[in-house]
Amino acid sequence: xxxxxxxxxxxxxxxxxxxxxxxxxxxxxxxxxxxxxxxxxxxxxxxxxxxxxxxxxxxxxxxxxxxxxxxxxxxxxxxxxxxxxxxxxxxxxxxxxxxxxxxxxxxxxxxxxxxxxxxxxxxxxxxxxxxxxxxxxxxxxxxxxxxxxxxxxxxxxxxxxxxxxxxxxxxxxxxxxxxxxxxxxxxxxxxxxxxxxxxxxxxxxxxxxxxxxxxxxxxxxxxxxxxxxxxxxxxxxxxxxxxxxxxxxxxxxxxxxxxxxxxxxxxxxxxxxxxxxxxx
Amino acid sequence: xxxxxxxxxxxxxxxxxxxxxxxxxxxxxxxxxxxxxxxxxxxxxxxxxxxxxxxxxxxxxxxxxxxxxxxxxxxxxxxxxxxxxxxxxxxxxxxxxxxxxxxxxxxxxxxxxxxxxxxxxxxxxxxxxxxxxxxxxxxxxxxxxxxxxxxxxxxxxxxxxxxxxxxxxxxxxxxxxxxxxxxxxxxxxxxxxxxxxxxxxxxxxxxxxxxxxxxxxxxxxxxxxxxxxxxxxxxxxxxxxxxxxxxxxxxxxxxxxxxxxxxxxxxxxxxxxxxxxxxxxxxxxxxxxxxxxxxxxxxxxxxxxxxxxxxxxxxxxxxxxxxxxxxxxxxxxxxxxxxxxxxxxxxxxxxxx
Ligand SMILES: Nc1ncnc2c1ncn2[C@@H]1O[C@H](COP(=O)(O)OP(=O)(O)OP(=O)(O)O)[C@@H](O)[C@H]1O
Ligand SMILES: [Mg+2]
Numbered sequence: 085x086x087x088x089x090x091x092x093x094x095x096x097x098x099x100x101x102x103x104x105x106x107x108x109x110x111x112x113x114x115x116x117x118x119x120x121x122x123x124x125x126x127x128x129x130x131x132x133x134x135x136x137x138x139x140x141x142x143x144x145x146x147x148x149x150x151x152x153x154x155x156x157x158x159x160x161x162x163x164x165x166x167x168x169x170x171x172x173x174x175x176x177x178x179x180x181x182x183x184x185x186x187x188x189x190x191x192x193x194x195x196x197x198x199x200x201x202x203x204x205x206x207x208x209x210x211x212x213x214x215x216x217x218x219x220x221x222x223x224x225x226x227x228x229x230x231x232x233x234x235x236x237x238x239x240x241x242x243x244x245x246x247x248x249x250x251x252x253x254x255x256x257x258x259x260x261x262x263x264x265x266x267x268x269x270x271x272x273x274x275x276x277x278x279x280x281x282x283x284x285x286x287x288x289x290x291x292x293x294x295x296x297x298x299x300x301x302x303x304x305x306x307x308x309x310x311x312x313x314x315x316x317x318x319x320x321x322x323x324x325x326x327x328x329x330x331x332x333x334x335x336x337x338x339x340x341x342x343x344x345x346x347x348x349x350x351x352x353x354x355x356x357x358x359x360x361x362x363x364x
Numbered sequence: 365x366x367x368x369x370x371x372x373x374x375x376x377x378x379x380x381x382x383x384x385x386x387x388x389x390x391x392x393x394x395x396x397x398x399x400x401x402x403x404x405x406x407x408x409x410x411x412x413x414x415x416x417x418x419x420x421x422x423x424x425x426x427x428x429x430x431x432x433x434x435x436x437x438x439x440x441x442x443x444x445x446x447x448x449x450x451x452x453x454x455x456x457x458x459x460x461x462x463x464x465x466x467x468x469x470x471x472x473x474x475x476x477x478x479x480x481x482x483x484x485x486x487x488x489x490x491x492x493x494x495x496x497x498x499x500x501x502x503x504x505x506x507x508x509x510x511x512x513x514x515x516x517x518x519x520x521x522x523x524x525x526x527x528x529x530x531x532x533x534x535x536x537x538x539x540x541x542x543x544x545x546x547x548x549x550x551x552x553x554x555x556x557x558x559x560x561x562x563x564x565x566x567x568x569x570x571x572x573x574x575x576x577x578x579x580x581x582x583x584x585x586x587x588x589x590x591x592x593x594x595x596x597x598x599x600x601x602x603x604x605x606x607x608x609x610x611x612x613x614x615x616x617x618x619x620x621x622x623x624x625x626x627x628x629x630x631x632x633x634x635x636x637x638x639x640x641x642x643x644x645x646x647x648x649x650x651x652x653x654x655x656x657x658x659x660x661x662x663x664x665x666x667x668x669x670x671x672x673x674x675x676x677x678x679x680x681x682x683x684x685x686x687x688x689x690x691x692x693x694x695x696x697x698x699x700x701x702x703x704x705x706x707x708x709x710x711x712x713x714x715x716x717x
Contacts (some may be wrong), residue, residue: 250452256421257454257512259441261519262471275458 119327126324139320140328149325152310155223156293159306163230164288167238168281170231175242176273179251193239196232201297204229212302223304233298234291238284245280249273290333370398370553371432371522373418379426380413380579387413389579391427400549400556401584402566405576406602411559414576415525418557420444431522442471447516447554451528453508455500461511462487462496468519486514489548506537513545517552524549524556530565542569563603567591575599593628597714600640605674607641607684608714618713621658621679623706627713637713643674645707646686648696659704663696677702 127135144150171193178185196204208229215225251273258272274281296308305313307329315322373395380388387410395401403411416422418429420441428437436444447468455464462483469479487493490510500508509529516524526545530538546569549556560566566573567587574584575598583595594600601608611620616630618639625639661679673693675686684704696702 249457250454253450253452253454254456256419256441257448257450257515258456258467259421260419260444260446260448261468261515262442263467264442267471272456276456 119330122323122327126320126327128320139318139324142318142321143325143328146314146321148305149310149314149321152305152307153325155305156307158224159227159230160289160292162224162227163234163292164285166227167231167234167288168285171235171238171242171284172274172277172281173269175239175246176251176255176269179246180255190239190243194236197236201233202301204232205298205301208298208302223299223306226299226302226304226306229298229302230288230292230295233295234284234288237287237291241284241287242277242280245277245283248280249276286336289336293329293333370555372397372430373432373523373555373557374430375414375418375427376430377427378414378417378424378429380410380417380422380424386579388417388424391576391579391581393574393581393584395555395557396571397555398553399571400546400558400569401572401574402558402560402570403574403576404560404563404566404603407561409576410579411561411576412527413579415448415527415557415559418523419446419448419525445519445522447519447521447524449509449512449516449524449526449529451531453500453505453532454512455508455515457500460497460499461492461503461514464500464511465515465518468515472519483514483518486518487511489517489551490514490544504537506533506541509533509541510544513548517548517554521554524554526556526558528560531560531562538565539568545569567603573603575602577602592709594640594712597638597640597712600712605643605685605687607643607646608638609641609682609684611637611639611713613637613713613715618711620706623659623708625706625708626710628710629712632713632715635715637715640712640714641684641706642709643685643687645709645711646684647688647705647707648675648677648686648692648702649705650703651701653701655701655703657703659706660701661704663698663700663702666693666696666698675702677704679704 126139127137129136175189178189212225212229215221219225254272254276255268258268263271293307295306296312299306300309300312307325311322311325311329314325375391375393378388378391380386389410391410391414393401393414403414405411413422417424420429420436420439420443424437428435430436431444431446455461456467459467462480465483465486466474466479469482474482484493484496487496490513492507492510492514495503495507495511500511503511509532513526513529529545530541533541542565545558558566558569567590570587572584573587573590575582575590577598583590583599585593585595590599591603594603600606609620611618611625612635613619613627613632614634617624617626618637620639620641625641659679661677661684663675664678664683665676667674667676668690669687671690672687673690675688675693675696677684677686686704
């Protein structure tokens, strides 16, 4: 009997394994074929000439492109940090003190998901017009719009992280041991939702690096806008940059899954250790 | 090791309401230095609220909290020197046991070497020093609660608060840990408020038991007194099992189905009333075959509790519980007819049925 059961289980495990491989290969092809085609295209020689990395090498020679890359990276960093600073304490506070407001906060945070970017632009245009004349017309002001854009995704991720721990009891335990609010947040909450924080940071970075509609319509040249413009003049370089930005996002993802691998709670500690050893 | 820190704790006329719900209704309670008071009461009676007001985790609508002569009513939780053990597992998941225990010391600016040493000392006190490097996820529920106790004690608090710390544990761990908490509390000599809805736990561990109902203290006294001389019918009902038997009060005693029992409170007016009779005051005095009478009935169930057994007897109009030695109960299996006797211990009556 037991042997038969083990046999059945073995077959099932084998089927699962095969299914996994099929899914993995299919998904891999789905992602890799277009990227491979892009790489192929961006390394094509002119006419009959052999393959060349000229397009890739010339990325650095377009000052507008370099500026756009820099701006997009800065935007990603500012948006991520602003969003975390805004969202984490708010969500914790609402959980602790105003649990009845939770549905409202959730509704507000998820609202941007239902509004197409192009509609958002209509609303943002007069605001940016006003800001441009009265405050600053730097491309970095885009991060305000981007915080709204990433809000639903980051809210979901952080919500899952906070739901996995008993925020109220942990907070009260820390408070009764003498911790102030800042200490509670930084020493107790953040280390225990570090995986959710990393996830939402990645989502923000990926969203900001891939954002086109808002920047284009508000007349800012971020990475994607610049790639599109360049595509008209020099398709090879444009595609090379697109591949590079994809690879960058992929790199961030791999880094994240690396930090995620250990026991859920130790990640921040590990991260600190990794950074310490890298520095030392 | 925490030094003896017993101070007096006074809750004065504490009020707290949540919307229409009155969680605490003018609660006053004084705990003597080094005393362990257990708050007992049904779910929702305000035990946790009382504890949280004392800890500063919740603000009072009225009244004062005085610890060691100092009014701390307006002080936030992190500035009161109070150790607390929660019902839910509350160890910080990203810290190992000794780091958890040392957290409060770190908040007080104690250096690393010193706080590690003291954390290990307190873990020793709860018998868990060999688990110092374990995470909460690597410990059993009982171990986690012991570490939580160590963490609360490590800061040498003036008061120790425990909110049903054992309710998530199984019966055996529970009674062992309960005795251990008492041992440590006596050893450290710390003023302690212990909340529970388990009457056995309260009676076993406390110097005094406070029975609460609807945000008020119904009775506060030593376990023996609360059990054998309940101040109100509610206390009698809640602490221990009670038979409610109809009777008639006349001149300081109550006549219950032919038996005359003295009253705790002889000022009760004459007339019909419900007598509250403990199961252990009911005994089986022999065979009731072929007899009729107000105290003769049929055994319908026998619950074996160890040294004693609880026998349920159907008297026709009511059922009565009797608690007696198992050897005596064995003579009266279910289905036999028995005659009951009521011991003339003073009883409480509920005259407004
Ligand atoms: N944050 C809150 N919001 C609204 N009502 C509350 C809140 N906390 C407590 N209450 C109400 O106050 C009353 C007392 O609650 P409390 O938690 O003190 O009861 P308890 O005696 O500890 O009960 P239990 O044995 O179930 O833990 C209850 O009716 C409860 O519903
Ligand atoms: Mg409670």
